[in-house]
Amino acid sequence: MGALPPSLVDVLRASRERRGALLSDARTTAFRVLNGEADGVPEVTADVFGGLYVISLYRDLTSAEEETLLDAAVAAWAPRSVYLKRRPREARVLANVAKEALAPETAARGEPVESLTALENGLSFLIRPGQGLSVGLYLDMRDTRVWLKDEVRGRTVLNLFSYTCAFGVVATGGGATRALNIDASRRVLDWGEENARLNGQPVDRYDYVAGDVFDWLKRLAKKGEAFDVVVSDPPSFSTTRTARFSAARDYAKLAEAAARVVAPGGRLVACCNHAGLPMRRFEAMVAEGLALAGRQGRAVRSLGPSPLDFPSPPGQEPALKVHVVELR
Structure with missing residues (x-):
């Protein structure tokens, strides 16, 4: 350039x-x-x-x-x-x-600045600008969080790859009966608990689970647990002690595992921020995963970053893609 x-x-x-x-x-x-x-x-x-x-x-x-x-x-x-x-x-x-x-x-x-509290639609989030490449809140998800808050009253929510649990905070703020957050890092889950407390929300340590998402999805499915809304927002690439994940290669496998814990009539909120994965291909991978899980789905919403502060150059689609599917 x-x-x-x-x-x-x-x-x-x-x-x-x-x-x-x-x-x-x-x-x-x-x-x-x-x-x-x-x-x-x-x-x-x-x-x-x-x-x-x-x-x-x-x-x-x-x-x-x-x-x-x-x-x-x-x-x-x-x-x-x-x-x-x-x-x-x-x-x-x-x-x-x-x-x-x-x-x-x-x-x-x-x-x-060691830390500060930022606001998004009236909710508080702890920002730590010196703590690595990510500072505590992914701003391109703002519109998706707005949508989620209006959808979850009286429902249970599973927040996969939760990072600092922004979706969990929003879900609780929207009246969800439970928000279970899973991430590989205990450090960011502790940060998520701080975010909940900042907003006056109760914290149950059982709802902040550190571990491999795929392992936990297997455990939840084996126990017969199901959630009304499952948010799947993985990093484009990640490595744990036991596995490597690439969204462009593995999203169908993730969608399959997530679909197994979506309650009938519930929704899978499939998210991907890989610029090299076009929306149509991403939607096809989600559909493939649902089919592998033996579930049928109906697309109900496509979301993405707000064009007000995440404009795209002419002819380019945003890197962030959010595909909401209702499962039968």
Whole structure:
């Protein structure tokens, strides 16, 4: 990609201003202010959490280019602080050996922030900007969380690959009778418990389960447990002690396992954020998984990121795909 645009301050200022109603919504303080090519700065994104900005680089910039970008961000946005995340294509490989280079714990500009509370549609989420490449909340799922909250009153919810349990918090806030969160990492589940407490929600440790999702889906199916809504939001790639997962290769297998624990009349919320997997192919993989589980499904909703803060370049579909299927 080419160099940063010469009028970078103007580009960044205009990008933020295009967020329109989000800028004045007191119930939502977390959203994307720069979305790469669609906002004029290819392979660079920026998310805001209150006065904190997190800039992510998906290409290598020189030190001088990084400084120029950071200075422009300060001039355009007047942030409390800015944190920088470097996400080269090989970041998954490097993350274990060069974490500090990829995700510095210290602020690149402004004051250090150990943690802060951000709002999304009136719910509170704990953000930790120096804790790695991910800071606690995936903002492209905001519209899906809005939809979920309206669907779950009186229902049970299973939240797979739960990370910091945002879907669980939203489900409980929407009146779900139970939200069971499963993730491989106990650390992020503890973070999820903190999010629940931030919102005045009760915490039952039995609903925050650390372990391999596929193993737990087998256990739940064997015990005959079923849920009214199952949210499946895996990383595009993951490795545990016992298995490797690739969404582009393995999503049908995941959909099969998840479908086995969806109650009759319940819904599978299948999510994928792999830019290289087209929506039609993704939907076909979900259908394949349902067939393998011996279930029939009816597509009821397609969701994705809000075009207000996650615009796509002309002719490109968003990386995030959410396919909601009702199962018989």
